[in-house]
Amino acid sequence: GQSLEQPSEVTAVEGAIVQINCTYQTSGFYGLSWYQQHDGGAPTFLSYNALDGLEETGRFSSFLSRSDSYGYLLLQELQMKDSASYFCAVGGNTDKLIFGTGTRLQVFP
C-alpha cells in the first residue's frame, strides 16, 4: 500500500523558517509534490521533486531523499499569509497522486 506521514501542526512566528517533513511508503515512486491549501480554498501546487536534492522557488524550497523515502518543504521569511495547510503527495505507477494528511501551519506575528 501507499502511505505518507506529516506532522499535523506546526507553529512559527513571522520572519522565521519552518520545515515540514514528509515520509512516505509507496510502490513505483515517481516523485514528491507539495500543495498549499488555505482555509476554504483549493489546493495549489507548490513544487515537485523527482530527483534527490533541493529545489528552490522563491521563499519556498523542497527537498527529496529517495533512499530515505523522505522529503521536506522549507518555508523561509514566513509571512502571515503562509498560514495554511500543506500537503505532500506522491505519484507512483498508478497515475494517481496519494496525498498526505496535511500539516497545518500557523504563523503568529
Added chain:
Amino acid sequence: DTAVSQTPKYLVTQMGNDKSIKCEQNLGHDTMYWYKQDSKKFLKIMFSYNNKELIINETVPNRFSPKSPDKAHLNLHINSLELGDSAVYFCASSQVKEPDTQYFGPGTRLTVL
C-alpha cells in the same frame, strides 16, 4: 479566465436526493480528476479521466457516476445522497505527462441533511 471552474460552489440537499456537480477546465489538459476532502481535510482521489476515458476508479460507491462529455469537462452525478457524502468535492486537471502537477477547482461544499 478561470483555469478550473466548478458549479455549484455550495450544495445543500436532503438525504435520498440526486445531485450533480459540473467541472470545466480551459487549460487544454487531457486529464481530469475528482477528489473528496472530508472534515479532517483528508484529500482522496475518486476518479480520473484521460481524454474522456476513465483511468482511475477508486473504491467509490456506485451511487457516484462521473461523466466526461469532452476532455475539458468532467461532471459528477451522485444518486441517493447519504449523510456521509457531506464533504468538499474538488475537480482538478493536469497534463497527461505531468500528473503530479495538478490544478484544482475552487471546490463544491456538499451538505446532506
